Amino acid sequence: MKMKELLLFLSCVLCVSADALHSDIAVGGCSESDEENMYGLDGEEVAYADFNKKEEIYPQPPFIDPISYGEEAYKSSVVFQKTCREIIKLCGKGMKDFPPEQDAPSAVMIYTRDEVEFGENNTLICHVTGFYPAPVNVSWTKNGQKVTGSSINVPYPNKDGTFTQISRLQFTPQLGDIYSCAVQHLALTQPLTKIYEVEASAHSDPGVGPSVFCGVGLTLGLLGVAAGTFFLIKGNECS
Template sequence: MKLCLILVCAALLPAEAKVLHRGIGLVMCSKTDQELFYGIDGEQVYHIDFTAHKGVKTLPDFGDDYIFPKDYELSLARMEVCKVNLEYWTKNDNDSIDSLDAPQSSIYSKDDVELGSKNSLVCYITGFYPPQLRVTWTKNNINVTAEAKFTVYYPNPIDGTFDQISILSFTPEEGDIYSCRVEHAALDRPLTRIFDVQVALDPVSFHSDAVFCGVGLVGGLLGVSAGIYFFIKGNKFN
């Protein structure tokens, strides 16, 4: 898969402020996908929904407002430039092979699990390249992916890989088992994480390796907890 990325970074110093902020803009296209978004200090603040033909703010309700006038129209022009570059590089660089980085994932509930109380399951997927994967949700072996919501792919500035978050609303019932399955070009087999409601109700088992499966990712998840909170609070999805 050929991919074209146009990355724009900027240091922002607001008037009357002493804190330096880091802004990022990403234009991404392939033969089948296109994406454009802006972020500040590691948080996504705005992206283009090319299906709905409009820009979408992803800041939480209490965040400072940002204005992007006519940005959907401008994004179409940026995508044309991206596609022209992609076609050129594809024709003139046929021998190159994109590096592959396999994703890691974890699944956990947004709030403490209580039977009959509405909640959300978070499937956090990180460290993958290229930014294209397939996520499938199941409840008791029944596909419920259509009920899930997804963020756009977000770049990791440290190593150039990408992250994505998917959220599934659910009402825990005893015996229910949920799964988040990830397919990616760098994986030999799908990566599946399981959330067992019965196990989650047990405060001892809930913190065991069997529940989280990817317990080695916990340290990394702490570093992105603020971003996940912003994402859920903003309740704006791709």
């Protein structure tokens, strides 16, 4: 599939070292149909310009001290976009004979935010990573029917130059329901689709996060037992 638009992304990373290392990132990008200005800290999205609502959005959790870039943040993003489009015009003329690079998503995962309980509100998460250029398009279905009301964050850059995006869908688990997220990208000839089925054992199946922590805890426990047995044997030999 040929790319019909030229994409320009500029990023700046600032690291401050004290007792801990923090990474502060600013990303600005534009194409013939898309535009982005985003700020992040330590791999998390802090703020981004919403050019449809014409305001700066701060998707920060309520338990942290809020971070703000001031009243001029959105105006600065608008000015940047004008400059970006002028640069794109110049780059388009100079690079018209160079085919753009495209990387299809390297991984697509679907999982729940919280432990699943029938009849209790939850969130399905479709995690897409390893693609270039940005963005991807994510659509959802429930029992084969398209559903609306999902959300998706702005593309977040990975260390290897590719991008990550996360789409979320609010849902209420009911036995037998089947959900899917379909990912579309310039480098794909057909969508990548992942399925989530609400099964009878869903009420006892935690999300990805709890499973990982349980696995780590079990591993550490087994290592502790093995170490204790080793020192007990050594102690008996010495006596």
